[in-house]
Amino acid sequence: MTEEKNIAKVYDPKLFEKKWYSFWEDNRLFHAEAEEDKTPFSIVIPPPNVTGQLHMGHAMDNTLQDILIRWRRMQGYNTLWMPGCDHAGIATQAKVEESLRKEGISRYDLGREKFLERVWAWKEKFGNRIMSQLRSLGSSCDWERQRFTMDEGCSRAVREVFVSLYEKGLIYRGTRITNWCPHCNTAISDIEVDHKTEQGHLWHIRYPLAEGGGYIEIATTRPETMLGDTGVAVHPEDERYRDVVGKMVVLPIVGRKIPVFADEYVDREFGTGAVKVTPAHDPNDYDMGERHNLEQIKVIGNDGTMTDEAGKYASMDRYECRKKIVEELKSLGVLSSIEEHEHSVGHCSRCNSTIEPLVSEQWFVKMDTLAKPAIEAVRDGRIQFVPERFSKIYINWLENIRDWCISRQLWWGHRIPAWYCDDCGETIVSRDDIDTCPKCGGKHIRQDEDVLDTWFSSGLWPFATMGWPDDTRELRHFYPTSVLVTGYDIIFFWVVRMVVMGLEFGKDIPFRHVFIHGLVRDDQGRKMSKSLGNGIDPVEVIDKYGADTLRFMLVTGNTPGNDLRFYWNRVESARNFANKLWNASRFMMMNLEGFDGSFVPCGDDFTLEDRWILSRYAKTVEGVTENLEKFELGEAARAIYEFIWSELCDWYIELVKPRLYAKDGGDASRMTAQYVLAYVLEHTLRLLHPFMPFITEELWQHLPHEGISIMAAEWPSGEANRIDEDAERCMTAIMDTIKAIRNMRAEVGAQPGKKSEAAISLSDETLRDVFASHEIYFKNLADVEPMTIMNDGDEHPRNALTAVSGGVTSYLPLKGLIDVEKESARLKKELENIENEIKRTTAKLNNENFTAKAPAAVVEKEKAKKEEAEAKRGTLIARMEQLKAMA
RNA sequence: GCGCUGUUAGCUCAGUUGGUUAGAGUAUCACCUUGACAUGGUGGGGGUCGCAGAUUCGAUUUCUGCACAGCGCACCA
Numbered sequence A: 001m002t003e004e005k006n007i008a009k010v011y012d013p014k015l016f017e018k019k020w021y022s023f024w025e026d027n028r029l030f031h032a033e034a035e036e037d038k039t040p041f042s043i044v045i046p047p048p049n050v051t052g053q054l055h056m057g058h059a060m061d062n063t064l065q066d067i068l069i070r071w072r073r074m075q076g077y078n079t080l081w082m083p084g085c086d087h088a089g090i091a092t093q094a095k096v097e098e099s100l101r102k103e104g105i106s107r108y109d110l111g112r113e114k115f116l117e118r119v120w121a122w123k124e125k126f127g128n129r130i131m132s133q134l135r136s137l138g139s140s141c142d143w144e145r146q147r148f149t150m151d152e153g154c155s156r157a158v159r160e161v162f163v164s165l166y167e168k169g170l171i172y173r174g175t176r177i178t179n180w181c182p183h184c185n186t187a188i189s190d191i192e193v194d195h196k197t198e199q200g201h202l203w204h205i206r207y208p209l210a211e212g213g214g215y216i217e218i219a220t221t222r223p224e225t226m227l228g229d230t231g232v233a234v235h236p237e238d239e240r241y242r243d244v245v246g247k248m249v250v251l252p253i254v255g256r257k258i259p260v261f262a263d264e265y266v267d268r269e270f271g272t273g274a275v276k277v278t279p280a281h282d283p284n285d286y287d288m289g290e291r292h293n294l295e296q297i298k299v300i301g302n303d304g305t306m307t308d309e310a311g312k313y314a315s316m317d318r319y320e321c322r323k324k325i326v327e328e329l330k331s332l333g334v335l336s337s338i339e340e341h342e343h344s345v346g347h348c349s350r351c352n353s354t355i356e357p358l359v360s361e362q363w364f365v366k367m368d369t370l371a372k373p374a375i376e377a378v379r380d381g382r383i384q385f386v387p388e389r390f391s392k393i394y395i396n397w398l399e400n401i402r403d404w405c406i407s408r409q410l411w412w413g414h415r416i417p418a419w420y421c422d423d424c425g426e427t428i429v430s431r432d433d434i435d436t437c438p439k440c441g442g443k444h445i446r447q448d449e450d451v452l453d454t455w456f457s458s459g460l461w462p463f464a465t466m467g468w469p470d471d472t473r474e475l476r477h478f479y480p481t482s483v484l485v486t487g488y489d490i491i492f493f494w495v496v497r498m499v500v501m502g503l504e505f506g507k508d509i510p511f512r513h514v515f516i517h518g519l520v521r522d523d524q525g526r527k528m529s530k531s532l533g534n535g536i537d538p539v540e541v542i543d544k545y546g547a548d549t550l551r552f553m554l555v556t557g558n559t560p561g562n563d564l565r566f567y568w569n570r571v572e573s574a575r576n577f578a579n580k581l582w583n584a585s586r587f588m589m590m591n592l593e594g595f596d597g598s599f600v601p602c603g604d605d606f607t608l609e610d611r612w613i614l615s616r617y618a619k620t621v622e623g624v625t626e627n628l629e630k631f632e633l634g635e636a637a638r639a640i641y642e643f644i645w646s647e648l649c650d651w652y653i654e655l656v657k658p659r660l661y662a663k664d665g666g667d668a669s670r671m672t673a674q675y676v677l678a679y680v681l682e683h684t685l686r687l688l689h690p691f692m693p694f695i696t697e698e699l700w701q702h703l704p705h706e707g708i709s710i711m712a713a714e715w716p717s718g719e720a721n722r723i724d725e726d727a728e729r730c731m732t733a734i735m736d737t738i739k740a741i742r743n744m745r746a747e748v749g750a751q752p753g754k755k756s757e758a759a760i761s762l763s764d765e766t767l768r769d770v771f772a773s774h775e776i777y778f779k780n781l782a783d784v785e786p787m788t789i790m791n792d793g794d795e796h797p798r799n800a801l802t803a804v805s806g807g808v809t810s811y812l813p814l815k816g817l818i819d820v821e822k823e824s825a826r827l828k829k830e831l832e833n834i835e836n837e838i839k840r841t842t843a844k845l846n847n848e849n850f851t852a853k854a855p856a857a858v859v860e861k862e863k864a865k866k867e868e869a870e871a872k873r874g875t876l877i878a879r880m881e882q883l884k885a886m887a
Numbered sequence B: 001g002c003g004c005u006g007u008u009a010g011c012u013c014a015g016u017u018g019g020u021u022a023g024a025g026u027a028u029c030a031c032c033u034u035g036a037c038a039u040g041g042u043g044g045g046g047g048u049c050g051c052a053g054a055u056u057c058g059a060u061u062u063c064u065g066c067a068c069a070g071c072g073c074a075c076c077a
Helices: A017-026 A056-074 A089-102 A112-126 A129-137 A152-167 A223-228 A283-292 A308-313 A318-332 A368-379 A389-399 A454-458 A473-478 A488-506 A538-545 A547-555 A568-590 A608-629 A633-661 A668-688 A693-702 A725-747 A765-773 A775-782 A820-846 A848-853 A856-886
Strands: A040-044 A078-082 A171-181 A186-188 A193-208 A215-220 A231-234 A248-250 A257-262 A274-277 A335-348 A356-365 A384-386 A418-421 A427-429 A445-447 A481-487 A511-517 A756-762 A784-789 A800-805 A808-813
Touching: A017 A129, A017 A693, A040 A056, A040 A473, A056 A078, A056 A129, A056 A481, A056 A511, A056 A538, A056 A547, A056 A608, A056 A633, A078 A473, A089 A112, A089 A454, A129 A538, A129 A547, A152 A171, A152 A427, A152 A454, A152 A488, A171 A283, A193 A223, A193 A248, A193 A318, A215 A223, A215 A231, A215 A274, A223 A308, A223 A318, A231 A283, A274 A283, A283 A356, A308 A318, A318 A335, A368 A389, A368 A488, A384 A389, A389 A488, A454 A488, A481 A488, A488 A511, A538 A547, A538 A568, A547 A568, A547 A633, A547 A693, A568 A633, A568 A668, A568 A693, A608 A633, A608 A668, A608 A725, A633 A668, A633 A775, A668 A693, A725 A756, A725 A765, A725 A775, A725 A800, A725 A808, A756 A765, A765 A775, A765 A784, A775 A784, A800 A820, A800 A856, A820 A848, A820 A856, A848 A856
Parallel strands: A040 A078, A040 A481, A231 A257, A384 A511, A481 A511, A756 A784
Antiparallel strands: A171 A186, A171 A356, A193 A215, A193 A335, A231 A274, A248 A257, A418 A427, A418 A445, A756 A808, A800 A808
């Protein structure tokens, strides 16, 4: 026949995935224009790091987004998926510095300008890698609009936001205690610090009173910081220390006199109840220092070594210093004891170094006023988290937010638009670069050396990518975006900042839904990580199994907000599904001969199986659409899987074969079968397309269709009139009976394919007619021939196995081969089950509370169950007696 | 310390307003290469839904407590 017949026997994604992606892109099927008469649906991609490469988390995140995007696009929405990547300040700079290190130089050897040239070159080299990997996954992003967080537009947006917040007094510069990473050599924000429990020590040290003898004993986990102590705190109501409050103590080693004071912060139960206070190196001490006007003495420098303030310990490493200090305290006789002590220590979330809290001059965003509208937007439901539970985490965090340290001592990033005049000391924050002091006209002006936290620009992503601060058509049409899809691990980093910035500058929420997913873990449930080496490269999976397989694997069994384990056998399962669909379609194509595309069957042409599959298909459409609306993508995928495999393939195709194989092609029965099969298959491919875009396109192109791509086909809807409960009832009875007969045949080891006769007794007259007219089902699917439909008075066949399901009793005569004992035992077991069922239903129905309070439909259902069970019991008992007589 | 999530078949997980004898994938056992597919088909075995209470006619589902596992936040110097 046609070339279709030569379609590969086995699903091989390599043969068509690249081809279709280019086809889509060449035909600009991903592109969206802001057209005001259309309903928009938009998503901005969580921008991956510019020098990163696709990992499993990206693969899942983008699969979920692409499913939503493709589905809404088919539904007719004006659909935009905005792609792009993030400059990722620290991460990228660290990578380039690492490559410099291999050349034996540091960024300081190059200088800022040359170094940045290297980073931009690096960005050019690797920047497109992840974007092409996203393409291989099938992501239908509008690549014509691709953005970068440091492109011209984003840079302008960053400046505008910074200056505007500064002018509103919401950005300020101050000398405060911040988290300092000695390795990355920069300040970092609170959420970039991971607290880990570590085994340490609690050193008890005696600080002698300056006058009158005696001492106060303090406990510390960080003895080296004592060099910077400027006070000792106790609780105001602590009797033990009532007399020492207000007195001075002499700091050992240093000899400095420092005050003992009272502060509510101190926990009387902990340690000795007396705390050494180092305002320059501990956040709580810093706060106490502010309250009590204590001096800040910075003894640990930015590089993690001791400063000149540390006297003889200057330039010593902080941990080496700790050892030496302890030794010296011991020799001075003021170290009274050392306890084992478990405590939590902050680590840099990037490099895992121990964080050093220290005082430095940084830029901050004042968060309290900005946080309020962001909380309100979620509280009042303008923004909805999916699943809902994450809104609580979000709100709770925002309610306790502290100011955000936004300056980073890096070179790669948005440089802070602040200038300092050396002539008059003025600080100028400006949208444009300046070289003259607007106040004194001086030329000795220098820009702030620092750059902004990466998340500062990411926070503007939803509106900066739409052209803000200009009032663009994109902004008006696609903003607020419809949904944000991301992992729960960056709610604080990113989601919160976008909402804050969106409300403040985008003048609206940035998105209506936040669809949160979990992490992809390895087969042991561990986080995939570089250090463990347990990561699985999605590109490798795509190479081996195809993008559709990977996507389907990532979405099936995926529940919103929950983690997903990666199993190769789940990959194989998804691949097998693709192969199943492939072959079902191939079957269809092999049987299209003589099919006239213009043929439309009329009501009478549809057979029972046609009506049944169309009904099942209609219900599938409803289920899939509903689940997608609820972001239950895994459930939606499962529903399609089940329909295709368990209904379309297992039953419909098998039932319809005789009609397709019929010699006299061109008759209505055969053409109707072709029509229904083509219809259901083509529409099911549409349902599946958002999940498996490539295979569905490839197959769709082989089938009779309209339009250039399945991408542009309409999402199925309005199928409710095809729901046919009567057909479903009949088919269910038939399928149950076929299964029962297969079961009996397997039980006695009947040779597959060898026909055996069967007798069927039905209480329902309608069903009796249906069964009688569909003997061929039983012949082809249960190897029954001939089949007798028994009349009411007929005696049960004697040497026969019996199966009862619903109101149908099937007998499988065995002509003397029956093992009476075995069969009796089997029936006895079945009888036990049915007795239990009767007992259960009877008890339920005798319970007046039940019959009175349960809904009538439930009671009726229960009654029917009981009657059916009783009928079945009657049949079973009759059979058992018959068997007894034979023995 | 506060909070969240999970606990369902050997394994991994679904189970959407409380209502048949609780499902799937995978693994396992038996049989079958039949003219879409062995990446397949047919059939079987396998679960007192973590424990204890409460509400209800009825709880895997709602509530409370507990246990175990995991996570987040805060943090004791």
